[in-house]
Amino acid sequence: MSKGVTPQSQDYSKWYTDVVQKAELADYSPVKGCMVIRPYGYALWENIKANLDKMFKETGHVNAYFPMLIPESFLKKEADHVEGFAPELAVVTHGGGKKLEEPLVIRPTSETIIWSMYKKWINSYRDLPILINQWANVVRWEMRTRMFLRTTEFLWQEGHTAHATAEEAIEESHKMIGVYRDFAENFMAMPVIVGTKTENEKFAGAVDTFTIEAMMGDKRALQSGTSHYLGQNFAKAFDVMFQNEKNEQEYVFASSWGVSTRLVGALIMTHGDDKGLILPPKLAPYQLVLVPIYRDDEAKEKVMPYVKDITDSLDALGLRYHVDSRETLSPGFKFNDWEMKGVPLRIEVGPRDVDAGKLVCAKRLSGEKAIITKKEFKETVVKMLDDIQFEMLASKKAFRKENTLDINSYDELKAATENGGFARAFWAGSSDDEKRIQEETKTTVRCIPFEQSGKEGTCFYTGKKTTTQVIFAKSY
């Protein structure tokens, strides 16, 4: 744990797995493709969860829980859906010592089981909307896995809503991608581009998929959350009709939306550096770590009450902190350890600081170390954390801007994205064109941003005139 990580410049991918392990976020498990989320990583996920859950409830949603095991036949009811998910399924064939009459699949996502229940619950427009979210584990059999980013089992939330009109379901799917954007930017300090997926990239069973796309430290894109307008596809597959206000039978309209433990990977790759993790104050399990420094009992008796006085103030402010009083480790070791774990502020207190009424305050983000009075610290600690949160978002916005190029030719696209980087381009190509570009350059259309210039330009690939600009990038 005390040893450093592989530098990003040397091997970004190795840097990532080093950080995951050395910051004790997760560990490899004996089950292929599955990871163990360790307490520090899980504490981060708990903070993500708590804040998102609050935002979901504030927008009128309630939580529920549906079975993890789904009859195999359900998946087949929506043609695109089964095509998309069939290759990734884990199948339970035996239960209680017997072969099952019909195999059950472990949910890769829950549209099918949930819509089979909505059929029972929805009769009239008075039963609508249904605004349900579920926190759950899902399984998608993955060939190439990477901790947090792509694992066979992962944790996520999945919202599944039912509406009387297309307009309302579309509004819902937009509202929720907006919640994700808000969360990404204001909690994760991770700027995102919000937009629509192309046909090639949309969810299996959706009419439209909306996405938030973030730029990682190696300038590649990470799809960080999606929201789908499902039209009447699942209502038709499960025969879910309702009586509308005109007494007519009509199929129900749907949305679904989700984010997962992938967000932990997003946090690591957005902010981390060669010393390890850097966590935004709003989500850090510990916003501060206090390291008392002493060589003997006399010094300890001097330092500890002073530290207690500081933590009393932190309690009063409702801040999350940890006092590292491990006896057998040196201060230097502890400093490295908490830098690896990305704690925003480190406070050091030794006997001389107590005499002077001061303390050392070190910022993980900037590396700055300042000696300030205890009084000043108490008065400014909340503002310091707010400032760090703000600076983290601002610097990542600047980083993304630097690494986003407007391109006008295929060669420019290749140059702009070869080693990471976003390319903004006018685009009027077909799905096949997109696939060809992907094969040739490993670059895909990440999204058609909601925010468009409104200007007309020429598609770099087809030469057609268009007003549509898209973002191309290599992605995770």
Place this chain on the structure above:
Amino acid sequence: MSKGVTPQSQDYSKWYTDVVQKAELADYSPVKGCMVIRPYGYALWENIKANLDKMFKETGHVNAYFPMLIPESFLKKEADHVEGFAPELAVVTHGGGKKLEEPLVIRPTSETIIWSMYKKWINSYRDLPILINQWANVVRWEMRTRMFLRTTEFLWQEGHTAHATAEEAIEESHKMIGVYRDFAENFMAMPVIVGTKTENEKFAGAVDTFTIEAMMGDKRALQSGTSHYLGQNFAKAFDVMFQNEKNEQEYVFASSWGVSTRLVGALIMTHGDDKGLILPPKLAPYQLVLVPIYRDDEAKEKVMPYVKDITDSLDALGLRYHVDSRETLSPGFKFNDWEMKGVPLRIEVGPRDVDAGKLVCAKRLSGEKAIITKKEFKETVVKMLDDIQFEMLASKKAFRKENTLDINSYDELKAATENGGFARAFWAGSSDDEKRIQEETKTTVRCIPFEQSGKEGTCFYTGKKTTTQVIFAKSY
């Protein structure tokens, strides 16, 4: 939903499933043995979870997450464990379209996967204790299921701790059964008997199992939470050794403990009556429901600001409430609906109440309905809820006392437990004796209570002298 439930006296089992469905706690799913936890039931589980999680953290535990899929061979490493769980396993044989080399089982409990990880993490006494809890879903293939009480998939928490000494692991397992007792009595208002399981009833793989046993409304026992001292069984099965302070290699000592969504069933059956659910204020999703009553817009304009004034006070007090402003339903329908859902206090406000500065306050527990001034309501609402919480526990303690008999003969045992009821008895029988009694009477030893009289008596079955008293009962 407006229709009543089957009376308890007519068919308790039917009463139970009626309440589960009519209070919209859960619904049957298309997957055999699995239920859907509906939003109202899930909100109850969220409150259970939040309070328990806080208690776990206050006692030094942290959360983590381990894979749900476990290699089949792992289960076999602990002989008792596999014998206990093998008949209940769900087995994944195919993943990603291929047959797996080794089948994976869905966790029925996580000792095996967790101890395979502890082997990686534990080297020295300095790595101990490990105090990890996990909130997760588990699957146990059940033949006869009942919503919340016994379902194939259920939600639970499982604590898994590792210690350097037997004493410490035993202390931990006692501490946690104490946490469960505290939660059952002070949050669920459900008195429990804390004790040790006999050999016949203990967890597969444990040295000792401790339990909290509650008396349901039909006087049958419900095992509501268990904590196990596992000795070195799993450490030996997974070869987890540590270097102790004397530089010797030693196997690690363990505990595990869990409660599940079964607690929702416990709440229903402890407190419910023929009008439906009765929820303790500390766990109720809504502690109060407000029903504004008006016939026209004029009356509505009068009533709603008054209701708003009341809810402002409830916000200030941090209470959970719901205003039922559904336009198409009658007040009477709403009253029944919220009685079914067990909301502790119902507030009714009509135009005449506004004129008089009063409101109607109806208590779900006692059925009492009083007209009080708004001022008095605001001043006393917290106390009213506290009193209800207290009364619920007190009345259930009295109920259990009434239905617990000291018995001295086998005939007395049969009489005391035939239609529910606890029998307290001196017991010196063997495991075989216990099995015979179970076959003949369907009654089992629920536990050997920690609290013993200290007196000597005669075992009603063997005639041997003993100081051990146990509780016999029919159970769920």
